Amino acid sequence: GQNIDQPTEMTATEGAIVQINCTYQTSGFNGLFWYQQHAGEAPTFLSYNVLDGLEEKGRFSSFLSRSKGYSYLLLKELQMKDSASYLCAVRDTGGFKTIFGAGTRLFVKA
Amino acid sequence: GAGVSQSPSNKVTEKGKDVELRCDPISGHTALYWYRQRLGQGLEFLIYFQGNSAPDKSGLPSDRFSAERTGESVSTLTIQRTQQEDSAVYLCASSTRQVGGNQPQHFGDGTRLSIL
Numbered sequence: 001g002q003n004i005d006q007p008t009e010m011t012a013t014e015g016a017i018v019q020i021n022c023t024y025q026t027s028g029f030n031g032l033f034w035y036q037q038h039a040g041e042a043p044t045f046l047s048y049n050v051l052d053g054l055e056e057k058g059r060f061s062s063f064l065s066r067s068k069g070y071s072y073l074l075l076k077e078l079q080m081k082d083s084a085s086y087l088c089a090v091r092d093t094g095g096f097k098t099i100f101g102a103g104t105r106l107f108v109k110a
Numbered sequence: 111g112a113g114v115s116q117s118p119s120n121k122v123t124e125k126g127k128d129v130e131l132r133c134d135p136i137s138g139h140t141a142l143y144w145y146r147q148r149l150g151q152g153l154e155f156l157i158y159f160q161g162n163s164a165p166d167k168s169g170l171p172s173d174r175f176s177a178e179r180t181g182e183s184v185s186t187l188t189i190q191r192t193q194q195e196d197s198a199v200y201l202c203a204s205s206t207r208q209v210g211g212n213q214p215q216h217f218g219d220g221t222r223l224s225i226l
Contacts, residue, residue: 033214042201043153045214087152096141096207097166098215102152 002026004101006088011107012078020073020086020104028093034062034073035087037103043087047073075106083108112136114218116202122224125194131187131221135204142179143215144187145201146171153201159185160207194225 003025012018024032031050035043049055049064049071061074073086085103092099115134123129135142140161145153155169159179170176174192179185189196199222203215 031212035214042217042219043215044217048212048214050212089153096160096205096213097155097158097168098143099155100145100153 002090002099004088004090004099006086006101006104008102009105009107011109014078014080014108014110016078017074017076018078018106020075020088020106022071022073022088022101024069024071024088024090024101026090026092026099029066029090030093030096031091032062032064032071033089033091033098034060034071035089035100037085037087039084046086078108080108080110082106114202114204114216116200116218116221118221119219120222120224122226123192124226126191128188128190129192129223131189131200131202131223133185133187133202133204133218135182135185135202136216138182138206139204139216140182140207141205141213141215142185143203143205144177144185145203146198147201147220148198156187156200189223192223192225197223197225199223 005023034046037043047062054063059076087103088101117132142159144156157177158166174190177187199220201220203217205213205215
């Protein structure tokens with residue numbers, strides 16, 4: 001079956017670093033995406049991994065291990081505006097169907 | 111427009127009525143997706159269109175749900191005989207299709223559907 005697991009909620013302090021984990025078990029794999037979704041808004045793209053390793057993009061980095069079915073999103077120098085849900089999504093092979101995890105709600109406190 | 115456009119933004123209707131939701135993708139995007147998001151939950155895949163290929167309907171929850179898309183243009187999602195459990199935000203997304211590449215999905219603002 002298709003399964004993507006993420007923690008439901010996390011809390012971190014402004015200026016700190018937080019790591020949001022995602023594990024997946026899917027029938028196929030053709031890339032892993034992270035999206036940010038503020039309350040009441042549409043998801044927006046953050047990062048993409050298809051090969052093992054770390055992809056860095058400013059304050060945000062994403063890591064992938066395909067053999068372990070594992071990814072994480074690392075947010076550095078947290079800001080209050082980073083309070084949002086973070087969605088892990090896996091794209092299937094053979095087509096472009098994408099399965100989303102339930103999302104991790106991140107609360108950044110002062 | 112520059113982004114994915116969905117209409118209506120909000121829809122309130124009585125149980126048992128039919129509703130039609132519209133999505134206008136970004137011009138040139140061949141792939142179009144529909145998702146359902148219940149309050150406080152993640153995105154539930156409904157259906158995926160790619161150009162003129164047969165759509166992937168594997169996520170449609172019942173035969174009351176159907177969707178159409180003509181070519182690479184507008185799509186409509188229809189829910190017949192609505193039930194209260196259909197209350198959710200319905201999100202549409204589009205993307206380009208390039209094998210092996212980074213083609214994120216671009217989301218519309220969604221239609222918030224409330225069934226009374």
